[in-house]
Amino acid sequence: MSSDKVVKLLLKNCEREIRQKVEDIKHIIHHGNVPTGKKREKEEAWKIVEAISILLPLTPRYPVPSMQGETRMCQEVADFLNPVNFNGKEIRIAGLYGMSGLGKSTLAKSFCNFSLENFSGKVCFLQFGGCNALDRQKHALQCLTQFPMDQLKSITCEDDAQYNFNTFVKGQRSLLVLDNITEDSIDEVRHYLGAEYGENTCILLIARRVDVLKNLNIDSQSCMHVPRLEKEEAIAILLERMYVKIPELGAEQRGYALKCANRCSFKENKDSAPTFHPLALKALGRHLFSKHGTDLSKWVAEIDGFTNRAADGLDGMFVVLEKAFDDMDPRYRRIVVFLATHMPQNKSSDNVVKWVTTNCNEELCYIKEAVKDLYENAFIEEIEPEFRIHYFIEEFVQIKQYKHDEDFDTNF
Ligand SMILES: Nc1ncnc2c1ncn2[C@@H]1O[C@H](COP(=O)(O)OP(=O)(O)OP(=O)(O)O)[C@@H](O)[C@H]1O
Ligand SMILES: [Mg+2]
Numbered sequence: 001m002s003s004d005k006v007v008k009l010l011l012k013n014c015e016r017e018i019r020q021k022v023e024d025i026k027h028i029i030h031h032g033n034v035p036t037g038k039k040r041e042k043e044e045a046w047k048i049v050e051a052i053s054i055l056l057p058l059t060p061r062y063p064v065p066s067m068q069g070e071t072r073m074c075q076e077v078a079d080f081l082n083p084v085n086f087n088g089k090e091i092r093i094a095g096l097y098g099m100s101g102l103g104k105s106t107l108a109k110s111f112c113n114f115s116l117e118n119f120s121g122k123v124c125f126l127q128f129g130g131c132n133a134l135d136r137q138k139h140a141l142q143c144l145t146q147f148p149m150d151q152l153k154s155i156t157c158e159d160d161a162q163y164n165f166n167t168f169v170k171g172q173r174s175l176l177v178l179d180n181i182t183e184d185s186i187d188e189v190r191h192y193l194g195a196e197y198g199e200n201t202c203i204l205l206i207a208r209r210v211d212v213l214k215n216l217n218i219d220s221q222s223c224m225h226v227p228r229l230e231k232e233e234a235i236a237i238l239l240e241r242m243y244v245k246i247p248e249l250g251a252e253q254r255g256y257a258l259k260c261a262n263r264c265s266f267k268e269n270k271d272s273a274p275t276f277h278p279l280a281l282k283a284l285g286r287h288l289f290s291k292h293g294t295d296l297s298k299w300v301a302e303i304d305g306f307t308n309r310a311a312d313g314l315d316g317m318f319v320v321l322e323k324a325f326d327d328m329d330p331r332y333r334r335i336v337v338f339l340a341t342h343m344p345q346n347k348s349s350d351n352v353v354k355w356v357t358t359n360c361n362e363e364l365c366y367i368k369e370a371v372k373d374l375y376e377n378a379f380i381e382e383i384e385p386e387f388r389i390h391y392f393i394e395e396f397v398q399i400k401q402y403k404h405d406e407d408f409d410t411n412f
Helices: 003-013 016-031 038-055 070-080 104-114 133-144 149-154 158-169 183-193 210-214 231-238 251-262 278-292 296-304 313-326 330-342 349-360 364-376 391-402
Strands: 082-086 089-097 123-127 175-179 202-207 223-225 265-267 274-276 380-382
Touching: 070 089, 070 104, 070 223, 089 104, 089 210, 104 123, 104 175, 104 202, 123 133, 133 149, 133 158, 133 183, 175 183, 183 202, 202 210, 210 223, 231 251, 231 274, 231 278, 251 278, 251 296, 265 313, 278 296, 278 313, 313 391, 330 349, 330 364, 330 391, 349 364, 364 380
Parallel strands: 089 202, 089 223, 123 175, 175 202
Antiparallel strands: 082 089, 265 274
């Protein structure tokens, strides 16, 4: 069948709205009757982009490692985004909070991917605390505006970037997710909030503590706790390496798995329901799998051998991490401690790898492999585009140091 016939067949069978969009594109491309004048040209070009984005499934912009409860959690966030009147327009704003390692960034990136079609590709995830403000601004320009990409390199100062962002994002319906907001980043966040986005723009603001969000005048009704994992999802994270279908687990196996998963749950406050900690589940699951394979009875035996010290609460999560950490290759431990105590800000991942290589006196290829393994075990937060150690691990290392553990030589 000729391609023309295929197109005709497709058009016959697709929605009227899409058919109309295809006709628009054909008309603009074939007849070349783009009205002159920069503004009109831009508008027409934008129509094409919008039309194409409806026709083509967009590839996820932010890679997320396999995530449990993804659709449920993304839908919860979408439903929660409250309409507010902002700069005379209706936009939707929500705050998302929860302690370190509970899955905020994972959910935020996944939510961006989930919303790509809804926003015709105009979605952007920015993380504070890592790369510098200028890199963030450039990423925002790239994702949310039609700023000419060939001119991006010529922007070298933050004021320039901000001016261009404000100009180009004006009236543009967008989804902006600002992650890892702390007191230090409030001013920068305010700049983003000050832009004149288009009607029905959505902005998701993420911090570990709800009071940071309140400093941005987000009232508590507009703030949600990061959705909690359900029991089945927690078990699935724990057993990820076993590649088993959770509903097919036998009763005994299931009992073992649940006992191990419960070791990674804690109460955030006295009256709250237990919350499963995904980072702890991932670290524990990988640790037990590498040590005992698929024999879950051995997993439970090891869990039972954990000290009962602070079995509940946050310290309980640290005990889990400690087990995974203590059984690690000492060279890996050294890298973790080194990153947790000396990690510089604003270094690109490649630079950090070289920097660790020099300071830990290891081969470059060894460090690259180690970093990948540590990422798999949830000790490193992400590798691309930036390399960083997880904040929860930083805290864990600090606590270990505080206890003057002999193993903790940080004088490199
Ligand atoms: N729903 C989930 N399914 C599977 N794994 C998850 C899920 N949520 C989080 N994780 C894993 O847990 C770890 C911690 O998640 P994440 O980095 O998103 O936490 P966070 O809340 O952003 O922490 P921080 O406040 O320190 O930035 C990651 O390794 C991530 O892959
Ligand atoms: Mg995070």
